[in-house]
Amino acid sequence: xxxxxKDRAALLARARPQIERAARQDLSxxxxxxxxxxxxxxxxxxxxxxxxxxxxxxxxxxxPESDPLASAVLQAYRxxxxxxxxxxxxxxDACRVLLLRLHDERSALGDRHDAFDAELDAxxxxxxxTTPPFGxxxxxxxxxxxxxxxxxxxWALILDRVPSPxxxxxxxxxxxxxxxxxxxxxxxxxxxxxxxxxx
Numbered sequence: 001x002x003x004x005x006k007d008r009a010a011l012l013a014r015a016r017p018q019i020e021r022a023a024r025q026d027l028s029x030x031x032x033x034x035x036x037x038x039x040x041x042x043x044x045x046x047x048x049x050x051x052x053x054x055x056x057x058x059x060x061x062x063x064p065e066s067d068p069l070a071s072a073v074l075q076a077y078r079x080x081x082x083x084x085x086x087x088x089x090x091x092x093d094a095c096r097v098l099l100l101r102l103h104d105e106r107s108a109l110g111d112r113h114d115a116f117d118a119e120l121d122a123x124x125x126x127x128x129x130t131t132p133p134f135g136x137x138x139x140x141x142x143x144x145x146x147x148x149x150x151x152x153x154x155w156a157l158i159l160d161r162v163p164s165p166x167x168x169x170x171x172x173x174x175x176x177x178x179x180x181x182x183x184x185x186x187x188x189x190x191x192x193x194x195x196x197x198x199x
Contacts, residue, residue, distance in 0.1 A: 008044065015057075015070070018043060019039045019043055019070050019073065021070070022070040022071040022073075022074045023074060026071075026074070028167070029078075029167060029168030029170050030157070030170070031078070032170065032177070032180035032181060033184070034180050035077050035081055035170050035171060035180075039070075039073050039074045042073050042076075043070055046073065047060070081170060081171060082152070082153075082170065083151055085172045085173050088173050089148065089173065092121070095121060095146040095153075098173060099121065099123055099144070099145070099146060100116060102123060102144065102178050114126070117143065120160065120164075121145060121146070122144060122145035122158060123143060123144040123145075123185075124141050124142075125142045125143065125186075125189045126141065128189060130191040134195065141159065141160040142158075142159065142185065143157070143159065143164075144157060144182070144185045145157075145158045154168050154169065155168070155170075155173075157185060157188060157197075159197065167196045169181055169184060
């Protein structure tokens with residue numbers, strides 16, 4: 001669809017920040033790197049298609065602070081990752097197996113000190129020097145969990161408190177998705193996304 005690599009690189013360079021901005025504006029969830037990359041590639045292709053019809057990429061920017069096309073692409077990929085994933089768990093036991101697999105993979109790295117909390121059904125991460133002040137006392141720990149809701153089942157970040165706020169993670173459930181979920185959780189735990197719970 002894109003004639004040459006130089007054009008492709010230019011359109012992708014324009015698409016990626018638009019996708020990242022759309023992701024930042026979605027306060028209900030965070031997006032893994034593979035999903036962001038896939039969405040940016042699709043947006044670059046759509047920009048190229050528009051260009052072939054005489055519509056340059058900057059014409060899609062209808063509002064100064066948002067790109068509705070980028071938001072639509074991001075949401076389409078989120079839904080695709082969430083609803084079309086044949087690995088999506090369908091029971092509490094299946095969620096637990098997936099979380100334990102993620103915990104085992106993280107533990108195999110050697111420098112992780114996570115703990116699987118059976119009561120929370122979550123992997124609790126240790127606080128670091130740069131962990132944001134989560135919870136009312138600022139000392140809550142971040143945890144990776146799965147919200148089991150049929151087709152709406154999704155990864156989530158929670159706190160090690162009950163009740164806990166929930167921030168969704170837009171990601172698939174396959175073996176290749178596990179490292180992306182872990183990386184995103186580590187980024188949040190180290191303060192790279194601020195406090196997504198807004199507490």
